[in-house]
Amino acid sequence: MTAPALAFSDDQAQAHDRIAEALREIGVDIDDESLSPAAEGQGRVMAVVGKAGSGKTLLLAELVRALQGAGVDVISGDWEGRRRKDRRTVAVLAPTNKAASVLRQRGVPATTIHRILYTPVYDPQFEKVAEWLAGQGERPVIEALTDAAMDRAKQVYDATKSVPAALASAGLRGSDFITGWKRREDPLDIGLVDESSMLDDRQFEDLSEIFPFLLLFGDPAQLAPVNQSGQMVFDKIKGRNRLDLARIHRQDADNPILDLAHALGDPDLSFERFERMIEDAARRDPRVEIAPRADSDLMARSPVLVWRNATRIRLITAFRAAHGAPEDQLIPGEPLICDGIELPLKHRKRRIDLEARGLIKGAPVIYLGPGSKPGFSRLHVIGAESPRFSAASIVKIEKPDEEEPFIPYAARMGAAFLHGAAVTIHKAQGSQWPEVQVFAPDLYAAARAGRTEAGQALWKRLAYVAITRAEEKLIWVTRYALSRPKRPLGIDDLPAPAAALTLEGDEA
Numbered sequence: 001m002t003a004p005a006l007a008f009s010d011d012q013a014q015a016h017d018r019i020a021e022a023l024r025e026i027g028v029d030i031d032d033e034s035l036s037p038a039a040e041g042q043g044r045v046m047a048v049v050g051k052a053g054s055g056k057t058l059l060l061a062e063l064v065r066a067l068q069g070a071g072v073d074v075i076s077g078d079w080e081g082r083r084r085k086d087r088r089t090v091a092v093l094a095p096t097n098k099a100a101s102v103l104r105q106r107g108v109p110a111t112t113i114h115r116i117l118y119t120p121v122y123d124p125q126f127e128k129v130a131e132w133l134a135g136q137g138e139r140p141v142i143e144a145l146t147d148a149a150m151d152r153a154k155q156v157y158d159a160t161k162s163v164p165a166a167l168a169s170a171g172l173r174g175s176d177f178i179t180g181w182k183r184r185e186d187p188l189d190i191g192l193v194d195e196s197s198m199l200d201d202r203q204f205e206d207l208s209e210i211f212p213f214l215l216l217f218g219d220p221a222q223l224a225p226v227n228q229s230g231q232m233v234f235d236k237i238k239g240r241n242r243l244d245l246a247r248i249h250r251q252d253a254d255n256p257i258l259d260l261a262h263a264l265g266d267p268d269l270s271f272e273r274f275e276r277m278i279e280d281a282a283r284r285d286p287r288v289e290i291a292p293r294a295d296s297d298l299m300a301r302s303p304v305l306v307w308r309n310a311t312r313i314r315l316i317t318a319f320r321a322a323h324g325a326p327e328d329q330l331i332p333g334e335p336l337i338c339d340g341i342e343l344p345l346k347h348r349k350r351r352i353d354l355e356a357r358g359l360i361k362g363a364p365v366i367y368l369g370p371g372s373k374p375g376f377s378r379l380h381v382i383g384a385e386s387p388r389f390s391a392a393s394i395v396k397i398e399k400p401d402e403e404e405p406f407i408p409y410a411a412r413m414g415a416a417f418l419h420g421a422a423v424t425i426h427k428a429q430g431s432q433w434p435e436v437q438v439f440a441p442d443l444y445a446a447a448r449a450g451r452t453e454a455g456q457a458l459w460k461r462l463a464y465v466a467i468t469r470a471e472e473k474l475i476w477v478t479r480y481a482l483s484r485p486k487r488p489l490g491i492d493d494l495p496a497p498a499a500a501l502t503l504e505g506d507e508a
Helices: 010-025 056-069 097-105 113-117 124-133 147-160 163-169 201-210 256-263 271-284 309-322 345-356 440-449 458-467
Strands: 044-049 089-094 110-112 118-122 178-183 190-193 213-218 242-244 288-291 304-306 335-342 364-370 376-381 388-396 414-419 422-424 433-439 470-477
Touching: 010 044, 010 056, 010 213, 010 242, 044 056, 056 089, 056 190, 056 213, 089 097, 089 113, 097 110, 110 113, 113 118, 113 201, 113 345, 118 124, 118 345, 124 147, 124 163, 147 163, 178 345, 190 201, 256 271, 256 288, 256 458, 256 470, 271 288, 271 440, 271 470, 304 309, 309 414, 309 422, 335 345, 335 388, 433 440, 433 458, 440 458
Parallel strands: 044 213, 044 242, 089 110, 089 190, 190 213, 288 470, 304 422, 304 433, 388 414, 433 470
Antiparallel strands: 118 178, 335 364, 335 414, 364 376, 376 388
16 A cells, blocks of 8 residues: 555545556656656546545545656646656646635645636747746846836745736736637646536546546536436446545544535435434534525625525525615626626637636626726636636626516626526535535425436435535525625625736726
């Protein structure tokens, strides 16, 4: 056993050793910390599968550390530098910005799948700055940057290892140094994909073209993508290429949220008995709470999770009314969800630019205020590496019993948004929040409907995904009611940009 016994359970250690063996076959020895040139051959896909609390993230983080120790270059997606013939590469990927940011907060250098599929094209003079920042070239003299700005950029790069963040701290906008985006042409070596239950077949095919060695980390109890008929991409992986992890009790002992999640695996568990388990947990532990109404203050940053669209729309309407938001405009601090990019095919370059900045379908966003052009919004994309910029926006506010949404304002084309104070459990997958409100009447309705997915009661899959979104506290909301706000909406709680000019201009 070569894995660190101090940190790993037996099944984690076995998985680590199996992966290390597979990596040696492609010339990456994480035990001896040595590399050899990549050999031609067929690609390989492996999967690490386990429910919440099984230690997938711990194993992922240890593998990244070991790969870096062996000299494998981590590809971030914002700038790659010069390609060496002998280099070996790894990218840590997640389907959403929020999922990638959860990994980054735990010290894992993750980026989104989209940022690996499409790479930025730098202006030649700022490419020289990027090379200098990364230690691949001499310090250049750039007319647009003072010595103080260059020093500030180096300081930020050393702290963040992000070229865009460093250049932003020097007073540059993204459009100053990134001239466009292109589909990746050169393959990489190793891809580690978290939250792979969210992958659809098309994304899996794209990744298989780029990575000869692909390692998927996934939770079999989550919800499959809506177009996958209840199947996940790792369901096809069998034998020695599939590594199953059990729950690690010593690492998540006395965690009532995970206890509840794992209880849902009992095929005889009824909704009524599960709700009694939640009530018992709430009496014993403050990390579980029974609430008679949704908290309107918490909804501004952590949406209520629901099953039905009708419930989502009613809660959003009540939230906006409680915060005094007028019908004809948004107010700063309102949460939004990106509903896709509405641009014709001839604007493919602009679509790639917006998606690369984090505006992919399902991305949570906070509205900061109107842009300087009609139809533009200043936005903060939760979890994005450079979260603040301005973009052409089409905002849709849905209302109960009305087929067409109300649009307070819109550009002719751009990023489309729905309100984000409440979201469906499907869309919440891949995200986590410190405190999560789960709307129990919707799960009861799902239980009464008697539907199943992949052989399991749908309400149990919904409940599992919903409650495992909570990092610290689960709030089980029992009634159709909303609390009065204790504070006005605002944006002071959001992380400040790296520099005053990190906020992009209205060029998007």
